[in-house]
Amino acid sequence: MTIKQSDTTSRQLTFAVPKGRILDEALPVMARAGVVPEDGFHDKANRSLSFGTTRDDMRLIRVRAFDVATFVAHGAAQVGIVGSDVVEEFDYADLYAPVDLDFGHCRLSVARLADDPEDASAASHIRVATKYPSLTARHYERQGIQAECVKLNGAMELAPSLGLARQIVDLVSTGATLKQNGLVETQRIIDISARLIVNRAALKTDPRVAELVDAFRSVAEERAKEQAA
Numbered sequence: 001m002t003i004k005q006s007d008t009t010s011r012q013l014t015f016a017v018p019k020g021r022i023l024d025e026a027l028p029v030m031a032r033a034g035v036v037p038e039d040g041f042h043d044k045a046n047r048s049l050s051f052g053t054t055r056d057d058m059r060l061i062r063v064r065a066f067d068v069a070t071f072v073a074h075g076a077a078q079v080g081i082v083g084s085d086v087v088e089e090f091d092y093a094d095l096y097a098p099v100d101l102d103f104g105h106c107r108l109s110v111a112r113l114a115d116d117p118e119d120a121s122a123a124s125h126i127r128v129a130t131k132y133p134s135l136t137a138r139h140y141e142r143q144g145i146q147a148e149c150v151k152l153n154g155a156m157e158l159a160p161s162l163g164l165a166r167q168i169v170d171l172v173s174t175g176a177t178l179k180q181n182g183l184v185e186t187q188r189i190i191d192i193s194a195r196l197i198v199n200r201a202a203l204k205t206d207p208r209v210a211e212l213v214d215a216f217r218s219v220a221e222e223r224a225k226e227q228a229a
């Protein structure tokens, strides 16, 4: 008698990865955990958004970082990799981030024009340009300041000099972007690193998701040992 696979395990797993800088660091870690995309994934001319992997039961999707969290939270993808900034901004109940992958380190910070003459910290209301309205509002609330967030999707650094917002809340890695746009970092809100994220329901019902969590956890532990050696 043939054993029929359950509906859950016969379905293809979808693994979501973000476009952009984090991906270069993610790929070698994914490979160590057994997640290897087909060659077409690396072809810059390829406009596909969904790719096969060396596993028949898994495909990769490449989407914007915020959308990685959205796909996984809604169960449209079961697993993904994304920065902890995105996890904290959304705070989705159905999204679980069990493994700190210890790469993609940067920080979410407040910045303003280096020559801003006024002391904005004395204000009770301030306009802030950001991609992170929730984290931003919470940060200013803790200081008793009401932040009016102007949502931008990139190039936040332009906002203060063009008068769109007095301050910005954005990712800082080397600090070069701030410097080149005449801004200074005034407060660090959170430190960020890449996380493995999973859909909570999928983790409960599909053993392959738990296996992936274990595989990535082992790789993270091995890398920590290698770096300490």
Ligand code: PRP
Residues within 6 Å of the ligand: 020, 021, 153, 154, 155, 170, 171, 172, 173, 174, 175, 176, 177, 178
């Ligand atoms: C991020 C961030 C900053 C920049 C900071 O943008 O939004 O603009 O990196 O890095 P730095 O401190 O090393 O200069 P990214 O290049 O990822 O593109 P984005 O604007 O599309 O988010």
